[in-house]
Amino acid sequence: MLKFRTLALVGAMLLPASLLLASAPVRAEDKITIGVSLPQDDNPFYIGMLKGIRARAGELGWDVATVSSNEDKLKQINGVQDLVAKGVKGILISPIDAVGVNAAYDAAAAAKIPIVSLARGSTSPNQTIHVAMDEVQVGRDIAEWTANKLGGKGKVAMLLGPSGAPTFRNLAQGYNEVMAKYPDIQIVFKSDGPLTRERGLKNTEDALVANPDLKAIYAANDDLALGAMQAVLAANRNGQTIVTGMNGVPPALRAVKEGNIAMTVELNPVLWGRLGVDVLATFLKGDKVEPRVFIKHVVIDSSNVEEVLAKMAPPKS
Amino acid sequence: MKAEKTAHRVNWTGQAPLITLIVLCVATALLTSRFLSPLNLTNILVQSSIMAVIAMGMTFVIVGGGFDLSVGSTVALSGCIAGMAMLKFGIFAGVVAGIAAGAVVGFANGLVVAMLRVNPFIATLGSMVLVRGVVYIITGGAPVSGEDGLPSAFIAFGSARVFGIHYLVWVPALLLGALSALLYLTPYGRRVYATGGNKEAAYLSGVNVQRVIASTYIWCGALAGVAGVMLAARLQSGQPTAGEFYELTAIAAVVLGGASLQGGEGTLYKSVIGVFIMIVLGNGLNLLNVDSYWQRVAVGAVIVAAAAADRLRSRN
Numbered sequence: 001m002l003k004f005r006t007l008a009l010v011g012a013m014l015l016p017a018s019l020l021l022a023s024a025p026v027r028a029e030d031k032i033t034i035g036v037s038l039p040q041d042d043n044p045f046y047i048g049m050l051k052g053i054r055a056r057a058g059e060l061g062w063d064v065a066t067v068s069s070n071e072d073k074l075k076q077i078n079g080v081q082d083l084v085a086k087g088v089k090g091i092l093i094s095p096i097d098a099v100g101v102n103a104a105y106d107a108a109a110a111a112k113i114p115i116v117s118l119a120r121g122s123t124s125p126n127q128t129i130h131v132a133m134d135e136v137q138v139g140r141d142i143a144e145w146t147a148n149k150l151g152g153k154g155k156v157a158m159l160l161g162p163s164g165a166p167t168f169r170n171l172a173q174g175y176n177e178v179m180a181k182y183p184d185i186q187i188v189f190k191s192d193g194p195l196t197r198e199r200g201l202k203n204t205e206d207a208l209v210a211n212p213d214l215k216a217i218y219a220a221n222d223d224l225a226l227g228a229m230q231a232v233l234a235a236n237r238n239g240q241t242i243v244t245g246m247n248g249v250p251p252a253l254r255a256v257k258e259g260n261i262a263m264t265v266e267l268n269p270v271l272w273g274r275l276g277v278d279v280l281a282t283f284l285k286g287d288k289v290e291p292r293v294f295i296k297h298v299v300i301d302s303s304n305v306e307e308v309l310a311k312m313a314p315p316k317s
Numbered sequence: 318m319k320a321e322k323t324a325h326r327v328n329w330t331g332q333a334p335l336i337t338l339i340v341l342c343v344a345t346a347l348l349t350s351r352f353l354s355p356l357n358l359t360n361i362l363v364q365s366s367i368m369a370v371i372a373m374g375m376t377f378v379i380v381g382g383g384f385d386l387s388v389g390s391t392v393a394l395s396g397c398i399a400g401m402a403m404l405k406f407g408i409f410a411g412v413v414a415g416i417a418a419g420a421v422v423g424f425a426n427g428l429v430v431a432m433l434r435v436n437p438f439i440a441t442l443g444s445m446v447l448v449r450g451v452v453y454i455i456t457g458g459a460p461v462s463g464e465d466g467l468p469s470a471f472i473a474f475g476s477a478r479v480f481g482i483h484y485l486v487w488v489p490a491l492l493l494g495a496l497s498a499l500l501y502l503t504p505y506g507r508r509v510y511a512t513g514g515n516k517e518a519a520y521l522s523g524v525n526v527q528r529v530i531a532s533t534y535i536w537c538g539a540l541a542g543v544a545g546v547m548l549a550a551r552l553q554s555g556q557p558t559a560g561e562f563y564e565l566t567a568i569a570a571v572v573l574g575g576a577s578l579q580g581g582e583g584t585l586y587k588s589v590i591g592v593f594i595m596i597v598l599g600n601g602l603n604l605l606n607v608d609s610y611w612q613r614v615a616v617g618a619v620i621v622a623a624a625a626a627d628r629l630r631s632r633n
Contacts, residue, residue: 012626017344068609082603085357100552163459
């Protein structure tokens with residue numbers, strides 16, 4: 001029995017090392033490797049973005065090294081440090097916070113490695129390029145669409161994003177800017193927090209209890225919108241309270257097709273990832289790139305959702 | 318007691334955490350030459366620093382026979398309070414306020430666990446949620462960095478070095494020395510081990526066990542406060558969402574370091590080794606480009622193995 005225990009103990013001590021050994025990939029060292037650090041590895045938006053990055057990098061003959069952070073800022077800094085130590089040639093990052101992960105940008109800059117922000121941006125002076133959406137304009141477009149749909153009057157609820165992230169502040173700024181032009185539209189409910197379906201559901205339930213005659217719900221992203229949609233359906237308000245989303249992830253597009261979400265804005269994450277790699281490639285070649293590059297966005301509603309879904313269907317990888 | 322019994326034998330199982338760490342480092346170094354680069358080694362020290370401080374506090378509580386799930390929320394609270402106080406009254410006041418906030422949470426935990434005798438798991442689960450709520454209330458959910466950011470000297474503390482070593486690394490190094498002396502050389506330290514090992518016996522031999530237990534929570538809270546201030550410097554802001562799940566990493570590190578969740582056993586420096594094992598494993602997996610989903614599996618497996626090893630050891 002003692003022998004078994006000793007063996008088991010030795011096994012436990014060797015486990016961490018053997019996990020490393022077992023997982024070590026065999027690869028050529030001479031390829032260009034770029035590093036990628038995204039806020040979440042279980043969110044459809046970032047999964048799509050990573051897919052685009054991998055696809056475009058593959059076409060260029062590059063390797064991709066990813067580190068995960070799961071919305072933990074310190075972990076994102078640590079991961080970028082690991083990428084720098086690994087000797088990657090460039091880094092694509094979607095920073096969790098505009099200020100909180102500046103140390104990651106400093107680490108890249110200290111090693112003279114270009115660091116390109118995708119989607120969310122940073123205040124760091126060491127951010128090489130920001131591949132962004134025109135957030136304020138997207139907010140304006142959503143508001144304009146909603147105001148048209150409502151005929152310029154009614155009560156509106158806003159489910160904002162995490163308050164620290166400038167993306168969601170900018171979206172809301174554009175939205176409010178347009179809504180201010182419509183005196184008969186009132187914003188009666190506002191909440192900020194994580195971008196989850198669960199929160200979208202709960203907040204919408206509350207908003208509907210407080211305002212049974214709610215006409216529209218602005219959701220800062222599609223996950224929130226999908227949650228809001230569930231609450232609207234459960235309250236039998238479908239068709240009377242419209243929900244708008246943002247991002248254009250597949251489940252939201254299907255909901256637009258079924259008429260449960262009124263509109264969303266497509267920010268094709270796959271194309272975003274590809275654009276990020278292209279921007280980095282241009283920069284590494286030594287060509288000039290503007291510090292801010294905008295990705296195109298498309299408003300999707302019942303009029304064009306079929307088209308978009310059809311376009312997405314064929315290349316199933 | 319245990320030390321006496323095994324003193325005449327080579328007590329290699331007592332060094333299990335260190336052996337694990339060394340084997341892990343050797344394996345990683347063999348797999349990638351980048352591991353031993355000076356840059357990566359400094360990275361590992363900096364990456365371990367904040368968790369090392371939290372794990373030391375957790376060691377106090379676990380040695381005393383308790384448990385503290387609230388440290389992650391406390392880290393966020395201290396970071397945000399430090400940031401807010403700093404913007405108004407200067408760096409020194411900010412640092413003091415941050416650490417004091419942690420100590421206050423620890424004091425409250427200590428009262429509830431030691432005086433009201435609430436199960437520590439439930440008591441600190443409650444304070445974990447409560448404190449996180451307070452953080453959101455005082456910050457309004459937004460990061461604390463003021464109009465022009467936190468004072469630059471404070472931000473420098475999060476990245477600058479003195480004698481070639483980051484300030485962030487000096488903090489746990491100095492704390493480890495001072496707290497080890499407290500825990501191993503003073504009567505207070507002996508009372509903590511006695512209380513955690515056998516509460517009844519400690520009580521019968523005249524130890525004020527309630528007060529000792531409460532004190533371990535205050536240490537844990539204050540050290541989480543120190544970690545919160547360090548994290549605020551690292552993140553250049555007080556972050557209300559910071560520190561989520563840190564309690565689990567800290568507890569795992571302490572168990573990896575050979576502490577017993579039954580109380581009465583545990584060593585500060587071994588808990589720090591436990592932190593190093595977690596950080597080096599993550600660092601190695603990143604350097605080797607292992608998929609993040611598999612990284613979770615690996616980290617989980619290591620924690621289970623450590624807990625199992627703890628049980629096997631204690632039956633020897």
